[in-house]
Amino acid sequence: MIVGLFMAPLLSLKPNRLMPGDPGYLIDIAPLNDILLVLSLLVLFLIFANLLSWNKHLKLFMCLILSAIFYKIITISGDVALVRSEADFLARTAFTTGFWLFVAGYIVVMMQAFATVIEKKYDIKLLIILLTIAPVGLLFFNGGVGEISIFKELMSKQDRFLLEFKNHLLISGSASFSAILIGIPLGIYSFRHQRLSERIFGLLNIVQTIPSIALFGFLIAPFAWLASKSDFLDSVGFSGIGFAPAITALILYGLLPIVRNTYAGISSIDPSVVESAKGMGMTSGQILIKIQLPVSMPLLMNGIRVSFVQCIGNTAVAALVGAGGFGLFIFQGLGQSAVDMVLLCAIPTILLAVFADTIMQFIIKLTSPKGMDYDTD
């Protein structure tokens, strides 16, 4: 992290959007006051980091210091970019090695802090997450960074960005939701029909081993064929490329974790529990609703979590068949070698996945029945 700050160029000072630029080191580009501020904060951080016992308040304080450094660095960069673009409006100022090194270190430290918080202190965990993203959030409010390349990219495509963000959520969300609707009954079905279950899992495992790009590709032909055969399908916008094949592929991918965990959850219940339920006069529906599903809830929800997070990532690939979402920008950016554009969408995709994961873990804790130790993995 420190290496990133001082030894490597923080910014790349480019004459225009696509040309390579000159390296800009923190020492060279920042005003003295700011350098001193960052330095002293760093020293403070290092001193605390070497103290032996970290209690939760100290931990929060350290996160706060780091968060402040992060904020300072972005604002410094923002100022530099502003000055340069006032001089030459074609000039671009982009984050480069040093900045990304710092961000990597930043995230590692924050994760470390997060991971060492005791299991049930949700308030502290939440605070750490907030502190981590606060600098970025703050900047959106005071807008001091509009001239840095990645944000310029964002500004110039703000509407598209928001649209694809919505698309991404819509695609992942509806695919995951459908996967849940199909996956849970399928899991229950495989439990009740042990012989068929082997085939179901065999099939789902095969789907899982097909690389996602290939699966999206495979579906284009049959979907185009279907659409051409049926006027109705055609009229509701069903075609070889776009939404339909993307959703279908994502659902197929999302099924395995849900079906597997539903099946495992129900199978893991002590048979004597089910026998006594039956012996007491519960119908098989009551046994399912009152006993089997609640008891397997932690495992089942964990399956949904894995499926959902995986789906958010796969949705980026779904852009290849024209479904939209962040993947669109990523592939466009790759095509144009515009690294900022790739990052602009790759980072939110990752953040979205991490965020979904955290939320789901939280939901898992909430829905786990009391009285059971909820080991989910």
Add this chain to the structure above:
Amino acid sequence: MIQIKNLTKNYNDYAAVKDISLDIKKGELCVMIGPSGCGKSTTLKVLNRLETPTEGSVFINGEDISNIDPVILRRGIGYVIQNVGLFPHMTASENIATVPQLLKWDKNKIGERVEYLLNLVGLEPFEYSKKYPAELSGGEAQRVGVARALAADPEVLLMDEPFGALDPITRSELQRSLVKIQSELKKTILFVTHDIDEAILLADMVVLMKDGEIVQSGSPTQMLEFPVNKFVRDFVGTDRALKRLSLTKVETFCKPAPYVSLNTDISNAVEMIDNGIYIWVVDENEKPCGWLDAYMDEPTGFVKDYCTIDSFENFTVSKKQSVKEALNKMIKSGVNQLVVVDGDERLLGEISIDDIIQKS
């Protein structure tokens, strides 16, 4: 109450139960016993229709159970199994309330019922009602299991090796609880076990099975006294004479014994010993408190100056205790006879080892 008529159950080609007929009277505790795999559980499960008979039929209260919807039937029959099968995500109370809830009882009525049942099975409601199964010991869990089976006050209770997984001490505690509960509630119980001592302790009637057939049925005493063949003899064990004594009460062998009170003049006491070697001594409440040996050098004064009274509880049995317990006490205390007391701890007579050996 329960009639099993020519019941046969085949699994594919394998006959697990072969042409069994059995009558269980109302309020009777019938213990079905036999080596593992002889078809006990299968028979039990036919009664609540967890298994369907291949041939034959079962009547409960005169009604052929194959005409009753299995779900309705089961709600009217308590079912307790070896692994308890408590619902892990529900508290003890919620577990017990299961069948009343299925029957849509009123909420207050369920609450009262749960509290009554927890007390009945010996669990303090305040302490246990909110506990989850994971927080209960094996014995406590099975107590909850018994309470759950009794929840809707069924007439019939089916118990499949309910205490089989417990350690010996906990097991005998639960056996005693069951005896007490049964003396209060008088349910019709079919109880499966492979433990002969448990069978003898609990049963009004014992049914001994082997390879899907009934070998012998009858009262525990009949079974011990007149085993029909070598299999039964072997099964009840070489100590069946002793086991029978565990079924016999002390009062059967109790005979009158002379006694004197603490404040009797010693010379009168010596006269009463006569040609015996000792005499029991009682206090003012006629509670035995010691004995007097015959051989004394020119005694003067009262009985209380001469009688031996240390740890006298080791020489006393109640008339309701089993002869086996009396024998045990004699051996431990190194004596040939014990003084027998009634329910109020008053002296009733004595029991001696010679009488036990001669009369049994």
